[in-house]
Amino acid sequence: MTNQYPSRGARAFVLAGPATALLFTVFSLATGTGAGFIGGAWFCAALSSSFSALSCVLWRGFRHSDWSAFNRYELPDDRGERFDWITRTGRYAHLRDLDEQELHHHDP
Secondary structure: OOOOOOHHHHHHHHHHHHHHHHHHHHHHHOOOOOOOHHHHHHHHHHHHHHHHHHHHHHHHHHHHOOHHHOOOOOOOOOOOOOEEEOEEEEEOOOHHHHHHHHHHOOOO
C-alpha cells in the first residue's frame, strides 16, 4: 500500500512560491513600491508551484516506484451528451420542448 499523502517537506516545497509572492505583495503594498510587479510575482509563483509539484511527483515515482499520482485520473464519460449552444440540442433539450409545449397549451 502506498502513502497517498505528501510529506511536510514536499508541501513546503510546493507552497514556497505562493508564500514568497504573498510576502512580496504585502511588502510592496505596505511600502508602495513595486506594485507593478505583483502580477508577475504571482505568475512566477504559480509557475514554480506547478513545476515543483511535478518534480515531487516524479521524484516519488522514480525514487519509491509510486506512480499512483498519474493513475488516479479518469477521463470523463462523455457519451456525446454535451449541450450544443448553437442548435439548442443536447442533454436537456426534451425539457425545453416540454416547456414550449406547455407554453403554447399543447398536451405533451
